[in-house]
Amino acid sequence: MFLNLYLKGKNSMKKMKKHTRETVLTGIVLIALSAFLYFLHYEVFHDLHHTLIFLFEDIAFIPIDVFFTALVIEKFLDKRDIAHKLEKLIIIKGVFFSELxxxxxxxxxxxxxxxxxxxxxxxxxxxxxxxxxxxxxxxxxxxxxxxxxxxxxxxxxxxxxxxxxxxxxxxxxxxxxxxxxxxxxxxxxxxxxxxxxxxxxxxxxxxxxxxxxxxxxxxxxxxxxxxxxxxxxxxxxxxxxxxxxxxxxxxxxxxxxxxxxxxxxxxxxxxxxxxxx
Known part of the structure; x- marks a missing residue:
């Protein structure tokens, strides 16, 4: 029984490592794609000035985007998730104590x-x-x-x-x-x-x-x-x-x-x- 739990734990660790590698690879691909599109924009319009304006405008917006998505919205969703988990936990504990x-x-x-x-x-x-x-x-x-x-x-x-x-x-x-x-x-x-x-x-x-x-x-x-x-x-x-x-x-x-x-x-x-x- 405990061997099965140990093996499940090892498999979950492998899945986490695989997920991390996939995340890093996805990030590299998206950055490369973004760089290619900016280069394509310059090749089509030959306007380095406006290309750089759009680039720095997008970069300047990132901290605000991170603040709202990672700190405000994510914390709100985390609180809801924690409340939901606590509710499930109380139900399971209640069943546990009443049943055995x-x-x-x-x-x-x-x-x-x-x-x-x-x-x-x-x-x-x-x-x-x-x-x-x-x-x-x-x-x-x-x-x-x-x-x-x-x-x-x-x-x-x-x-x-x-x-x-x-x-x-x-x-x-x-x-x-x-x-x-x-x-x-x-x-x-x-x-x-x-x-x-x-x-x-x-x-x-x-x-x-x-x-x-x-x-x-x-x-x-x-x-x-x-x-x-x-x-x-x-x-x-x-x-x-x-x-x-x-x-x-x-x-x-x-x-x-x-x-x-x-x-x-x-x-x-x-x-x-x-x-x-």
Whole structure:
């Protein structure tokens, strides 16, 4: 799998080099063509004075043209492109956490004996601002993310990862997400964990009982850390840009084990049951 990704990366680098050579060659051809047309203009009209006037007039216009095309119009288009990519990124992240991220985080958190240290601080609400997120991010930097593998429902985690294998691969190979290194690293770590469970853990554990659980614990620790940090960044962005989606994810907080009724009451949301009664 990773060999295929490496080969794809090499092929994309080759394509970039080829594209650069083609751009340089195109530039040389266009400049040569321009020089030929100016020469042809002089040969036809025998008027060097006006030919030079047109030439310098065109050259003088280049900085203004560059300013409007490269700085003004291009920046405007870049902003639109960035906004479009961010929207796509939020949608993909939302699907990721709803499809498998929240489920796996809950399984990891269940077997994290020190989870109270972060879960109490991770009850993200509508009142949160930049300062609250900053405090949580600071706490996570110092947190150990130690999962007790012997208490983990490994078969359940493995099934979730295996069922969503194609989705994880699509995230790893998605060009939009490649620019967001942390999210891509998280997807790669989960795919590696899935391979570790499928190809080594179940075979070795059931055949000889000789699997090194410390190795699995390290892989889980990496995925756990990346997922929690990715989830906090996702919640922070939703809070700033997508308040309706934020409320939904706030209720589905993987670190909040309170019942839906308690959450509705604490967060002062309208319960459907109360509305219908």
């Amino acid at each position: 991220g929240d489920k796996i985080l809950k399984e990891f958190a269940k077997c994290d004996k020190n989870v109270k240290l972060i879960s109490d601080e991770a009850h993200i609400s509508k009142e949160w601002g930049k300062e609250e997120f900053r405090k949580l991010e600071k706490l996570l930097k110092e947190y150990d993310f130690e999962v007790e593998v012997e208490n983990l429902d490994i078969e359940k985690v493995s099934k979730i990862l295996n069922d969503k294998k194609d989705f994880i691969i699509s995230i790893i190979t998605n060009p939009t997400l490649m620019e967001h290194e942390s999210f891509s690293d998280m997807a790669i770590s989960l795919f590696h964990l899935r391979d570790e469970l499928q190809d080594r853990y179940f075979k070795m554990e059931y055949e000889c009982g000789c699997y090194d659980r410390q190795h699995l614990a390290k892989d889980i620790k990496v995925s756990y850390r990346l997922m929690v940090n990715g989830w906090v960044m996702y919640m922070k962005h939703l809070k700033e840009e997508y308040p309706q989606l934020f409320v939904k994810e706030m209720i589905n907080n993987p670190f909040d084990n309170r019942s839906f009724e308690e959450k509705f009451e604490v967060y002062k949301l309208k319960s459907k049951n109360k509305k219908n009664s």
